[in-house]
Amino acid sequence: MRMSYTQNDLMVEVANLRKAFGDHRVLDGIDLAIPRGTVYALLGPNGAGKTTFVKILSTLLPMDSGTARIAGHDVVADPTAVRRAISVTGQFSAVDPLLTGRENLTLIARLGRTPRRRVAGEVSAMLERFDLTGAADRRVATYSGGMTRRLDIAISMLSRPNVLFLDEPTTGLDPRSRQAVWELMSELADRGVTVLLTTQYLEEADQLADRVAVLDGGGIVAEGSPAELKRRVGSDIVDIHYGDRVESLTTDGSFADIRRAILAVAERPEPTAMSIRTPSLDDVFLQLTGQPRTRRDREGVDA
């Protein structure tokens, strides 16, 4: 059962982790504990420090202070043991574009822990699972972005990691491939793999994660299950539409409060539609950081 665990089963333990680039404090005292078999989403806008955090936990970047243990191994004192326990898939592909998908997988399987007689079978199974069988013998240079990403993740699964770090794993994937990746992550978690993924997609955190931490301004501004985080926002939300623009009003779910919310905008010119819904993680993000995610993202891109 996925959520039954003991304290000893913490696969990621981070205490007071700090990292700055010059004067820019990117991570300013992060505490985090992730039990075995959890899918944990680190949610934050562009530039929040998600990649920096994953790089530190995967021994690719030194921290300034604090401690981090992965599968019981200290990241600073025992980086080799940490590297043996983890697999990392970054935002940019690490596959060789001149080799075929099958060749890329075979190469990594041979270098890794897969017994030689099982390499071909495991590679084929992985290609099948990631819907790459038809393209298996084509060079990766001819793959779409989504196909390359699927291959990347397939490769990181080969080493049977205890902890899998996935930095924005479904960015650039079409909905079907994204769904396939989500299903795979859930399967892995059911088998005891701990998955730490970073994402800018609230929907991804909502659908997939057992727990979510919202990273903003150098710190974790909220942590909990998607349901817990949504509860923090209140109950039903009334969306008042003015053409393309939507104003969202939080209520406590009671008739009186919903009525109050609607009456408050009744005098305004011409709402085009109204709907009532349960809160999304977008609402959580807005409430916690004071800004809608989309606007922050645009600012991040423009900066």
Ligand SMILES: Nc1ncnc2c1ncn2[C@@H]1O[C@H](COP(=O)(O)OP(=O)(O)OP(=O)(O)O)[C@@H](O)[C@H]1O
């Ligand atoms: N090597 C570096 N030197 C200086 N600044 C850096 C370095 N790496 C990252 N930064 C800065 O640290 C901040 C956090 O970057 P990071 O890539 O960790 O964010 P992120 O949350 O992963 O964003 P994204 O979603 O765009 O990947 C950014 O402002 C970035 O410009």
